[in-house]
Amino acid sequence: MGAQARRSPERDTRLSYFRKALIGFGVLVLAALLLVWFLPARWLVPSIESRLQGVRLEQVQGSVWNGSVANVVQADGRSMGRLDWQLSRLALLGKVRGQMKLEGPRLGFSATMQRVSADQIQLDAASLHATLDNADQRKPSSFGEPRGAMQITLDHALLQGGWPLELQAAMHWHDAALLTSDGLVPLGVLDGQATAQGGIVQVQLHDDGTGPLEAKGNLQVIPLGWRLDATLRERRPDAALHRWLAQFGHPDSEGRIHIQRNGGLADGASTSSGRRVKGQP
Secondary structure (H helix, E strand, O other), X not given: OHHHHHHHHHHXXXXXXXXXXXXXXXHHHHHHHHHHHOOEHHHHHHHHHOOOOOOEEEEEEEEOOEEEEEEEEOOOOOEEEEEEEEEOHHHHHOXXXXXXXXXXXXXXXXXXXXXXXXXXXXXXXXXXXXXXXXOXXXXXXXXXXXXXXXXXXXEEEEEEOOEEXXXXXXXXXXXXXXXXXXXXXXXXXXXXXEEEEOOEEEEEEEEOOOXXXXXXXXXXXXXXXXXXXXXXXXXXXXXXXXXXXXXXXXOOOOOOEEEEEEEEOOOOEEEOOOOEOOOOO
């Protein structure tokens, strides 16, 4: 009986230490969960900025799960605007879902995103609007730098490695123009619809029927190449537009220029006149 009485306090002491250790471990786990659950987004700014090649994130607020950046600044000092995001905490279980919105003076973007698999991302209800100007001060090419206001609405896209396996989108280009070394070429209003199935992207392009350029075309793009079939015609005389169209070949009897070009594995291009593009065999 005496031996048992001596062992009992020792056992109680060990149990007491075990309970304290267990409670301490539980407190640490709870603290870690609370930290992750309410992790301030600003704590991750240095790590994120180091990967953005000079882009700065100013006035970061909120948490990793629901936060904002008052001003996203490009490496050249230009402001891209305000960024807001929401990220589901299911990401802790591997189910990455979220929303983001960027609103700036020249560019706006919003989308709902989720990771479908390790290399696939799904976008829904996405939109992008951009003011195309000469902010980059690049020297225009013979084809031209786009100008005007562009709106892209994306109903659905499934991306694998950045390439659309599935796509349903529309494009509206208002006050479309091209800035060339010869001046500004007016195009009017252009619209397009894009679809993709099995990684084959189909784009249909056309004008609204009122601008200086009559345009209709189909573009097919796959990871290994592309093909363009288009018909262009001046709807009304414009010297800059006439000179720009001349680089694509001679018009037919109705004034239309038929363009058939492709690139990639089937790297060849031609126009309706049969003229080979420079560099083709």
